Amino acid sequence: MAARLGVPWLELDSIFHMRGWTPRPREEFRAEVDRFTAADGWVVDGNYSGVRDLVWARADTVVYFDLPRHTVMRRLLARTLRRMATGAELWNGNKESFRFLLDKDESILRYAWTKHASFSEEYARAAADPANGHLRFVRVASRADFDRLVRAADKN
Incomplete structure (x- = not known):
């Protein structure tokens, strides 16, 4: 979808799961998502309640x-x-x-x-x-x- 819209794409799993399936610390995870969604257009792939407020506040479509x-x-x-x-x-x-x-x-x-x-x-x-x-x-x-x-x- 991101490619078709010509916007960057972020797969939340790729920044949440660190080496050895260790979860990224909550504040680091939120900071990464915050930086990404500050852009004008983007697609976020994933369903993490810990960042939903950030993503949905800046999204126009779910x-x-x-x-x-x-x-x-x-x-x-x-x-x-x-x-x-x-x-x-x-x-x-x-x-x-x-x-x-x-x-x-x-x-x-x-x-x-x-x-x-x-x-x-x-x-x-x-x-x-x-x-x-x-x-x-x-x-x-x-x-x-x-x-x-x-x-x-x-x-x-």
Whole structure:
């Protein structure tokens, strides 16, 4: 989306997860996001409550994916297995491991499964909240929704 709009892009995971999956200290994380979002145009990719106030205060649009749980789980499992098989480096030397599939506290699959419904509800509440009246919320619930969003970005 950022490339289509001609603006810089920041993946929050890339600045939150330091070497060894160590979380960046909160104030450092917030300072990085604050600097990035001070520009006129940008895309931030991620959903971190610790910086949401900074991002949403300066944003004009929030795009959120609200895909069916079975779609999310199928894609997440395939992506995680592919990254593990290829040894792909994600951020700051970090790689996915079987821990992210099996460990009850670290499993990205368990997290996605248990949080799926709450994320949908959270964004619906945020979109209805008058405090977010300056934001346009775009819900992407299917491939067709995504294709429409990309076509709209191409027109701008």
